[in-house]
Amino acid sequence: MKHRTKIIILLSYILLGLNACVAxxxxxxxxxxxxxxxxxxxxxxxEPVVQLDDILHITIQTIDGGLAMVSDQLSGGVVDHATAATTNHNSVPAGYLVDKAGKITMPMLGTFEVAGLTTLEVREMVTKAASKYFKEPTVQVRFANxxxxxxxxxxxxxxxxxxxxxxxxxxxxxxxxxxxxxxxxxxxxxxxxxxxxxxxxxxxxxxxxxxxxxxxxxxxxxxxxxxxGRGRVAANNAGTVQFISIALSALSVITLVITRL
The missing domain is CATH 3.10.560.10 (Outer membrane lipoprotein wza domain like)
Known part of the structure; x- marks a missing residue:
């Protein structure tokens, strides 16, 4: 009986260890x-490609300071929200939304089919169009969302x-x-x-x-x-583990009492 008591106590410790520990x-x-x-x-x-409903952050800079206002309008007055660490769900990043046809439309420059292109390819396309109005425009394109x-x-x-x-x-x-x-x-x-x-x-x-x-x-x-992992399962089953522990302890006590009678 003494050996049985020791085995029961040992099993209780093993059970608790398996449920509570992560290797x-x-x-x-x-x-x-x-x-x-x-x-x-x-x-x-x-490189990721532009998809439907993406928002593109496009800025155009020129060497002619007098065209800064027009250039800013072409850029959509984009405010850089993309550097935030966490998305602000109460605001939408400014920029050009890729419509269901995979296109964006920019003032003066026209409509561009951008779905499936990389940002580098979009930049080359916009630079070519902007060159008709501005001298040596510098275009930057990246995802705003x-x-x-x-x-x-x-x-x-x-x-x-x-x-x-x-x-x-x-x-x-x-x-x-x-x-x-x-x-x-x-x-x-x-x-x-x-x-x-x-x-x-x-x-x-x-x-x-x-x-x-x-x-x-x-x-x-x-x-x-x-x-x-297993640790989370054990934490969620803490009540069950506690019950099993108490039951095993009670069984150990009962066995111990029986051996002394």
Whole structure:
């Protein structure tokens, strides 16, 4: 009977440990990087292309100061909202909205079909049109609403508007304050809208192969979801664990009393 009591007590500790603990190896990023060859080739970066409902921030500068007012009107009086870390849901970034036909219209310069083009290609197109009115115009084009959404087990889940087109998975997680200790690093989900279809890509951030993925670099409107790990499940089942612990303790006491009778 004494052996049985010891076994019951041991099982209770094992059960609590399995439910409450997360192995250290599950919390470490890229734990399998080879020590003898730490160099890793990143996945190929492809420039994002303009999509329907994107908002383009377009500015035109000229060497003739007298044309500054006209140039400013052509730029739409754009105010740079894209440098904000978090999207302000109460305001819409200023700029040129890509309509359902994939086009934008600029005063004086006309209508441009921009869907499917990179910002560099749009800049070349606008520069050519502006050259008919201005001497050596300098045109800058970038996304005003390049946003990434990070959800799940991160410190600050939210939608983030970023000033750069070149953003990767780790950048996005960093903006969201990193994963919590309860996040499942082996199962990070990327949801991407690709021509009206949804793509679902999963990453294991315990492995360095994440860097080589063609999806390592993000595109506008990507959604990252960090699933809860075992620690979160254990936290949500705290009541059940407590009940099992009490039941096992009570069983241990009863067994101990029986052995002494």
């Amino acid at each position: 250290r190896k599950d919390l470490v990023y890229f734990d399998n990087i080879p020590a003898n060859d730490p160099t890793i080739k990143l996945g190929d970066y492809t 390049f946003k990434i959404t990070v959800l799940g087990e991160v410190a600050r889940p939210s939608t983030y508007t970023v000033p750069s087109e070149r953003i990767n998975l780790l950048d996005a997680l960093g903006m969201a304050g990193d994963m919590t200790i309860l996040g499942d690093r082996k199962n990070v989900l990327l949801i991407r809208d690709n021509s009206g279809e949804k793509q679902f890509i999963r990453f294991n951030l315990n492995e360095y192969e994440t860097f080589t993925s063609p999806y390592f670099y993000l595109k506008q409107n990507d959604v990252i979801y960090v699933e809860p």
